Amino acid sequence: MVHTPGAFMADNSFYQDEAFRLLFHRLPMACMLVDHRSGRIIDLNRAFHQRFGWRPELIIGQPERDFPMWSDPQQRRRLHGGSAVGASEPLEMLLRGRDGTIKPSLVSMEYIDVGGVAARLYTVQGHAGSIGGPGLPALAQTDTALEQSQERLRLALDAAQMGIWDLDLGSGRLHASARAARLHGFPGADWEGTLAAFMEDTAPSDRRAMRKAFVAICRGGQQRYRLTYRLLRRSGEPRWLEAIATLNRNASGRPLGMVGTLVDITERRRSEQALIDSENKFASLFQGSPDPYALLNTQTHVFIEVNRSFAEVFGYRPEQIIGRTLSEIGLWSETALADRVHGVLATGESLHNETMDLCDAQRRSHICEVSSSLLTINRQRCVLFGFRDVTERKAIEAQVKHLAYHDALTDLPNRILLKDRLEQHIALYDRHQLKGALLFFDLDHFKHINDSLGHSCGDAVLQEVTRRLAGNVRREDTVARLGGDEFVVLLSGLEADDGSFADSVQTTAEKLRFVLSEPMIIEGHSLQLSTSIGVALIPDHGESPDDLLKRADIALYRVKEAGRNGVAFFEQSMQVTASKRLVVENQLRRALALGEFKVYYQPQFDSLSHRVVGAEALLRWEHPEQGLIGPASFIKVLEESGMIIEAGRWVLAEACQFFSRLRESGLVGFDNFSLSVNISPRQFRQSGFVDLVRDSIGSQDLPPGCIKLEITEGVVIENISDTVEKMQELRQLGVSFAIDDFGTGYSSLSYLKRLPLDLLKIDQSFVRDCASNGNDAEIVRAIVAIARSLKLDMIAEGVETEEQLTFLRGMACHCYQGYLFSPPLDETAFMDLLSRT
């Protein structure tokens, strides 16, 4: 390695003591300083350069043994052969100048301590001439030369702000130069007095230490010593002084006196202390940090230090890791990452929160954000690595991402992921002439399970359905849940060439339907599901995910319409029906906006008192071209499209206003007439329904008891507890309830018992043949018995004949509505009828 002087000096940071360097260069004798450990030349002084012509910038950093100055290597070895400590005897040597001349010189070598580092100081004290060169005149030791030399030394000491002193051990008198005296707080010029007087302000503990050291020096063979001590000045801070002294002995080794220098090192101490403080701060930050940290040597790639958190996170004890290399530990298991980190150490490049996969002692993976910075600690260049373990955070992020594309309950792909896969599959099928199918599943009457057995049971059913579907399709197929009880299966990569493609889809769909229909035991309940499946073939039925989903849904709608529990493939005609439905929907929306709806009223007649006791409000559509249309053809569309909410609100308001007009006309009273209004399931479930009823009735100042709400089984089945709660709230206002179509659906007696009902309507489907069909007669009888036992009023609807009425009256059911008495009438006709009866 080639050392440039600048680089070598920078490396020898100990050689930064400005005072020493000044003194070194001002010394009158030629001096050379060598780093004892490396053997490299640290510095040559000015006198050396002048005497031998060697230029410091070419010499500094070179190995001293190769210095061409040594003309005779044996002489050099002799010089080194002396004691390993202290100073060598002066040796006459022949030294070579830069111009090649050989100069006889008196050379001595001394081991000294420079800033805590062992160094060799070569001193050339004089020479007697030169051989083979231009030759210099011999230097006589004249007084003038001595004076000049002393003056130079004084200047050097001044420049280094050093005082000098000497102590005569015989007399105990100490002589201090003016600067040394000033350093001890004595004013004026040179000082002379006793050692005790000079040291008076020295801190007592330091004085004791000095005394001990002095005794040890006198007894031992050591000649030079260095001491630091504090002066406790009355004014201000204590000052730190450093004394470097040489002990003079006589020929028999008895100490005679001492000479030495004195320098104020308070500032140096302060900066040293500041450095220690900063190192302590660094150490406590390093150790106390919750994040793992490791310090590595840039050259050897050895771990110098790791903190507590590092040990905890990566499972190593510090002693298992400190002193070992990066490669030995294998913290970065991936070769590419390890190479990157070796690169960071080599170049000093810094990392900033770079995500890396690391391995702990148990070879477990830790995802960490790694940062690094280059530092110099104890003159060693090292890289500090900081690790933030983000394994958990990354796992959460991955989970959040997973949740965005999966259904939380079943962990199946959700609509977004399904559409994404569908998109990819469509493109793939197109390229490879393959086909696929989209199966849209709806669990028939799943709501019943949720409502009657609770949501946890419903969830368990959905999970079981997931298991069955996933377990009965191929790995390349996708099972997705779109929400609620809607599942989709994407059958992929089917061969397109033979005509049996649709058949095989049909077979798979039937198989899945069968699999789902197998009984399941959920939370102790034995359940059996039936499923409706709508199928869209890819690419036959659509080329985009949205089209395919829509068409599979249309096919599913068809299955539901046909009574559920079946499979239907999409057909173009279904699209036509769906489109027609859409047209009707648009027309209805228009009708609502343009006020084409009307309310008709069908009287309810008490055959016992021969009085009209109420009426049912029935919706009609006055179509501009088709005339008056009954609700049977459009009420379902209103319900499914959600328009029933607005239409229902309008009917309720109309009915209340009509009642108010009837009342004003004096045709009815609050206590002898009630108006029934049909409430659809969707309308009943909407939030704010109770307020809507209260406001509609209140706006006409009607007593709530004159309005009767007719609900169907659909309302009850959806959510019994919510239904009961809402009914009770309205009941408290005074509103009464009738249950329409009782017995036609799934509602059970237990439901009926829980509902706060007032009136039970006998459905016209039972009334129609009650006089001629024994079964229907029995049903009517049973319904009448139930109503009676539950203390409910009764009314029969759809009564068209006297026979029916006679039968009903025989059952003690006297109230009825039907064509026998009157069809539904518009407002005017209804008022006419009232005024006539």
Ligand SMILES: Nc1nc2c(ncn2[C@@H]2O[C@@H]3COP(=O)(O)O[C@H]4[C@@H](O)[C@H](n5cnc6c(=O)[nH]c(N)nc65)O[C@@H]4COP(=O)(O)O[C@H]3[C@H]2O)c(=O)[nH]1
């Ligand atoms: N065959 C026969 N039918 C008779 C006889 N007497 C009355 N009807 C019809 O029977 C239906 C009785 O109404 P619903 O059972 O509540 O059945 C209603 C009700 O469920 C629903 N509906 C009517 N208006 C509304 C409304 O404003 N809102 C809601 N949500 N549903 C309504 O539409 C259904 C059908 O209503 P409409 O077509 O008006 O049909 C009415 C009425 O015209 C008769 O003697 N023989």
